[in-house]
Amino acid sequence: MKTLELNDLLHIHQENELWFANNERSVFVSTRAFGTMQRDLIENIGIDRMKTFFFKYGYQLGVEDAQEVAKRDSLSLLEKIEYGPIIHALKGHAKSSITEKEFEVEENEIKSFRFKGIWENSYEAEQHLKNFGMSHGPVCYTLTGYATGYITGVVGVNVFFKELQCQGQGDPCCVWEGRLVSEWKEEAEEFFSYSKELPILKELEQTNEKLMQEKNNLALVSKTYNEMTNELIKGNNIDSILNIVHKQNHLSIVVEDSRQNIIASKGINLEDFESSRVSFSEIPDKKQCHSKVDIFSFEKGISLKTPIYLLGKIVGYCSFLYERGRTPKYEVDSMILGRLASICSLLFLKEKTEVESLEQVKGHFLEEIMSGKYTQQEIMRKADYIQLDLSDHYHIVALTYKFLNKCDEKEFTLHKKTFEMVSAYFREIENLNVIIGQRPDTLILLITENQVTQQNMEKMIRTLVAFLKKETKHALFLAGISSQNSNILEAGVAMEEACSAVRLSSRDEPITFFSDLGMLGILINDQNEQAIRKMIRDQLGVLYENLDKNKLEWIETLYHFLEQGGNLEQTAESLALSKSGLRYRLNKITDLLDRDLRDPQRQFQLMMALKALKIVEHERIKKIQAE
Known part of the structure; x- marks a missing residue:
């Protein structure tokens, strides 16, 4: 048996052509093979599950090394902690060192724990960069898992290590920090999220249950929608459609027009609804509900409300009302409410078409009367x-x-x-x-x-x-x-x-x-149109000849002046002119007509001529203004 001693902490030896580290059988795995596994895991189970997988893997490695170190009674607790980064580096994970340490023990109980350090040349960050490029967050999950498992095993209380910066993000080195779980507060949720990840089979089971529930919900919504559609096809009114929905969910239903006048309702006293509607207030958090459905609270409960669209405009609203104490089934009810709004839209379209048809018939009838x-x-x-x-x-x-x-x-x-x-x-x-x-x-x-x-x-x-x-x-x-x-x-x-x-x-x-119009209204007709035009020509003279935009401007000024009884201030205000500008125009008109505009008799004759002009030359004036 040949023994290769790297230091007092890690002993590697070979026995029967098998390798052992600290008397535990071990295998050598290249970092490239780890990178392949890393890539396959992300592609097959997603990065979130891969985090959990590698964190737990690193945690187990750390716990095993802590158990070996714990056997050395000659070492102090602080020395055992400090040996963790050394073993970590000896195993080739990264070059590890401690930069800050705070450690307090009272009566063999850990009161505070805060260590910071760096990892250089992390194998995990190196492989992530090769396989995926730059990351948006830390990627050394086995390293943080190892540190967490090792220190937890050594000190006997739950600690958690996390990366503050990472080479996988493009930083020059990985910076880590470890504290007691209780000291992390909200940040410890990351640790618990790692620990509480469900096994894939369990998650698939729950997903299947959710899919079955969704399938049942869709079946219910589809059944209700088909029944509403059948009522619509039969030509039944909105009340019969609300009966179907009410029978299915036993909810109070209100349909309003765009002015919030109630068109139809079911299962509610309208007086109670009118009195409670003033207290409706929108609930800000609507994550559980359909995007087009608003949730409102009021004194007696909750309301779901969705608009009814017709030709791109809101023409009304559908609402479900829940009495206090009744829990809404947001997903199902919002879908049914949306289908009800669609049916109401079709009903409104049908009503609109009928009304327009009737109006067209009435308009044609009026044409025939006048003909x-x-x-x-x-x-x-x-x-x-x-x-x-x-x-x-x-x-x-x-x-x-x-x-x-x-x-x-x-x-x-x-x-x-x-x-x-x-x-x-x-x-x-x-x-x-x-x-x-x-x-x-x-x-x-x-x-x-x-x-x-x-x-x-x-x-x-x-x-x-x-x-x-x-x-x-x-x-x-x-x-x-x-x-x-x-x-x-x-x-x-x-x-x-x-x-x-x-x-x-x-x-x-x-x-x-x-x-x-007085006498002018009686005089103007087809028989004496020529006489009326002669009267206009006699009174307005050159203003009437060769009408153009400029002359129409003079005529409009004269009309407003006479209409205001010769009051300059009121005339200027109605024409949006200054007094000096108005005087200039009036002087110009006086010169053109060669008549006294202050003469009451002349004013009467001019006003008659101007009114007659607006009537008999209406089409001509409109054409000039449009040029």
Whole structure:
């Protein structure tokens, strides 16, 4: 037997061609073979499990060496600790040294322990760099495991070693630190995470259980969704769909529109819901829930809420309510809630299509009325189909709209959006049956007085214009209202009145009644159009000849000046001009007309001419402004 003594701590000898270290059979393994195992483990079980594997492996090596050193009664406890790095280096793991040490023992009990040191030329970091390149964190798991196992075995209490920097990260050397587990506090969680990793088979078993649970959850969600879809196909309403969901999960359900008006509900007293809704507050931590589902708490429990989308816009909300003490099944319930929102979206789309179809039919009916295609009896009979009594007095409203500035939206988008908003306004807010016809840049509304009295007509149209301005801030909305009519066959005449009136509406006064036109409204018609144009030419002279943008600017200045009764301050404010700028324009206009603008009689004649100009030359003026 031949003995090779490296020092007093590590004895290597050969017996029957087998190698032994400190009387334990040993094998020589190259660092390259370790690197291959390292690479295969990461590729097959992942780096997190590889950490656990190597840490425990190093821990066992350290414990075994500690047991050998513990047999040497001649050594002090501190000497036994200091021999750890020496044995570590002798075994070829790394060149190891201690740089700092704090060690306190009272009555054979460890009170404090803090050692720091370095590893140079770590075989583990070397192989990681060769196989994977630079790491984002420490990689010497067998080394930290060895140090942890060795010191724990020597001192008899749990310690933990970790790397503060590592060659695998590109640092010049590995820096380590060891303390009592109790001293690491939160950082000791890394140690416990290593120790508590489940065996792969156990983890696979738990994963399989989770997959089975997910499969059952998906089956339940799929079954509920199929039942809801079948109800939808049958043409049943939202109440029957909520019955299916309520029967499955026994939860209170609420469906609201975008204004949070309740459309349908199940399993809840609406008065209780309204009173508790004000106390809803969003719960910040929503990790357990579906990304589109918000969690709210309120006095009596918890609510899950998800939006209903239609054509890319939120049109409503679906909510599940949980009484206090009931634990929500977030994963399953959020999926079912999402499917319910999808079904509600389809219901809303169906309702939207039906409403639009009805509105188009009504609009076509209005066109036919104005064309004189039907007799009065035929009109009354057809109006019954849309639940509208046209034997009553009525008004025609002309609602025009245009973009105030250049906008990314197209005119068609504004036209479609305005039609939908006006239709929804009368249907959902005012609850009125109104016929809506369409012209380029204009909606024609027929409103009967059995629904809105003449006194309330202006108030309602003002509210409508304000609503439209709020919803579409970059557009201008103007309205003209016809005189009261009783004969439905004269709807075409009423429309012309409304269109004439709207041409005198402005941003300052967006609504004009045909009756506001006074005598001018009676005079303007096809028979005397030439006479009206002559009157305009006589009064406006060169301002009317060869109209262009510059002359339209003078005409608009004159109109505002007369409308404000000759008040310079109010005129300047309405035109956003300085007083000096306004005086310059008025002097220019006076010179062009060669008339006294302060003469009351002359003011009346000029105002009549300007109003007539806005009406009879409306299309021409609009074309010049668009150039």
